[in-house]
Amino acid sequence: MEVPEVVVDRLPQYVRALRELRRRSHKVVSSTELGDLLQMTPAQIRKDLSYFGRFGKQGRGYNVESLLEQLKSILGLNRGWNLALVGVGRLGRAILGYPGFAPEGFHLVAAFDDDPKVVRQSFGGLIVQPTSQLAEEVAAKSIRIAIVAVPAAQAQAVADQLVSCGIRAILNYAPVAVQTPPEVKARTIDPVVALQSMTYYLTNESRRSASPKETPLRDESAARDARVRRAPERGKGGAP
Template sequence: MAGRIFTRSENDITKVRSKKMNSADVPDIVIGRLPIYLRALNFLLEAGKEITASQELAAKLGISSAQIRKDLSHFGEFGKQGTGYEIKYLRDQLRKILKVDRDWAVALVGAGDLGHAIAHYGNFDKNGFHIVAVFDRNPRKIGAKMGRFRILDSESIPTVIQDMDIQIAIIAVPADSAQQVADTLIEAGVRAILNYAPITLNVPPEIRVQYIDPVVHLQRMTYYL
């Protein structure tokens, strides 16, 4: 994988070798900022820009330009101070690093109000995350349609996960059943979970879990009010 820098003295793009990093070598907080950079680069491309600098990204994101350069340096030399990044190329490299240069099949467990909202959130499909199966344990919901989805019995999770080679799942069930759902998903082969249930899951260290609890975020904000 090669990065590119835009030099002051010439108009061509010079290729620079990027580092091949083990994921364990990169701090998790750095990985967490890469999607933010990716989103900003997409906005700049949509605005018709071709070249940007860390200072411009910093102004848009509220992150120091030094931090942006340091974060990117974990993966290679994509630019130099005082020069610019070729936006499309840097965007494409970040997509490869995050492995979002491909499509991902996603399972959704929970067909309640929250699950319904998640299933119809258009940005998942736009960014390559395609919900392909929706599960629920409520007999009144099993077999019913939820938009384009036919709700499946949660008992079929192992078979469907394995047959469709699903590695990512979203949990949108009550807290008292979230751990059991997570255990079933992991045993079936799921490696990453986006958890909306207000509970911390007990999972093996190799399983990635991201938590989304709006109440926790609101409680953090009220501290400053």
């Protein structure tokens, strides 16, 4: 049974939602409720979970606490992970200062840069080392995940170096698609690309009010409306 990558990519979202439900003291949740929270269909949630086991109870739903623990275990989140950062420029320093990693078990334990202006300096409690130290530190600190925050032109070379050091996952902040062998996972974070795909829709806004072929056969619109979609609060000034 091979789990599709899209499914794996959704699991962290389930974890997020379940934590929130736990915070609100919900003991049990149905796939419909979870779907409302995450803007997904109940069937998708049930199908996704079914790749990993049977976690629910008919007529009741899922126990929030136990489903959360199960998913954390599946994702490997019930342990800590050491991270290396390569690139300690403006962006790299912001990443070192980002408080969102540690509470999730991601610990930045080494920082690398070859710029003489930053090497040997200390940022966020870490002394910046030259990249020549990479392999040594990766081995010494059992680092399997790296964050790349170097300029685009250097990103691929850095990724190659990381791969050769045995790194198995790369979170890339450089605006290029870095290539890795299949056994090394990579994800790129690129706010500009996200903006650029949205401007397509702002530019080509003609899909609403376009002639609907016919009334949808299935209760498609009803399903859409059934999902939670909070009514916008009115801003003080009011929009034109």
